[in-house]
Amino acid sequence: MAFSSDLDQITRAAAGERQAVSALVNRYSPAVLALATRMLGDRGEAEDVTQETFIRAWKALPDWEPRAKFSTWLHRVALNLCYDRLRKRREATMAEPPEQVDMALRPDDALDQAERVKAVEAAIAALPERQAAALTLCALQDHSQAEAADIMEISVEALESLLARARRALRAVLMERSEA
Amino acid sequence: MTQTMTDARLIELIEAWGADANAYPESERDAAKALLAEAPERFAAELKAARDMDVLLGGMPEVMPSAALTAALIDSAPRARAERRSWFAAMPRWPAIGALASLAIGLAIGLGTAQTAPTGTTEDPVDTLVYAALGFDTTYTQEAAQ
Structure with a gap:
């Protein structure tokens, strides 16, 4: 079951086990990156968001509570980071209109x-x-x-x-x- | 739970979830399928528009992280203590090597100086005893005293 597997990997990743860390990254980074890429329309910014999301995840792992679903939490963090960036973009005074594509x-x-x-x-x-x-x-x-x-x-x-x-x-x- | 499906509600479902009824909320799925089967022509335009959008969205390529990003994500995770120790152990041991070299040079200079320094005699038996207690070789001094 994916949820218990997550919990096991989270526990081991929190202890610094590289194999568990790699497994979490391989399982979730494509979806997080895809979400950020679609939201922001910019690969570089999406990679920054993905990195920030995982840095927050590593910090949260030692105090992780099993009642939360890791995938949901991770996507929520990524989404909120995207919202922050989009908000900053809107606030930028020198913003240029997005490129129009036929x-x-x-x-x-x-x-x-x-x-x-x-x-x-x-x-x-x-x-x-x-x-x-x-x-x-x-x-x-x-x-x-x-x-x-x-x-x-x-x-x-x-x-x-x-x-x-x-x-x-x-x-x-x-x-x-x-x-x- | 089975619900009564109206044309208006079915159109809402099509517009939100697309042309595939399997994507509709479970509680309304069967009723939606039944209505679609009963009068598909009534929803032909909505289904066509939704299907075009489904095809368009379904054709979007997957976004995959580069190897560099994956490596950076893994590297950003904290390491286990054992790994931190092994990382420390892998560091060059220059401080320890320096200390050992200093000790060796000091010993060499000390021994060289001792050979050239005038040798005193320890005639006092108390001194001899103290030196012996400190681990010095007192036979030399005893022989010299005789």
């Missing part, structure tokens, strides 16, 4: 796949932060509805609302760009 939503469009990915990434990163988080957790990662809601500290109903708005907004942005 995009077509139709799958049969001749748009190059790499460009399509870039455009979708940019569009997700441009969504309101909670919508981007909901979309990333539910549509791009394999989190259950309950887990995604738990990470975001909201109800499943609120998650559904965010998700619907995110998909609608994303579609509108992508359609607008494809028609431009």
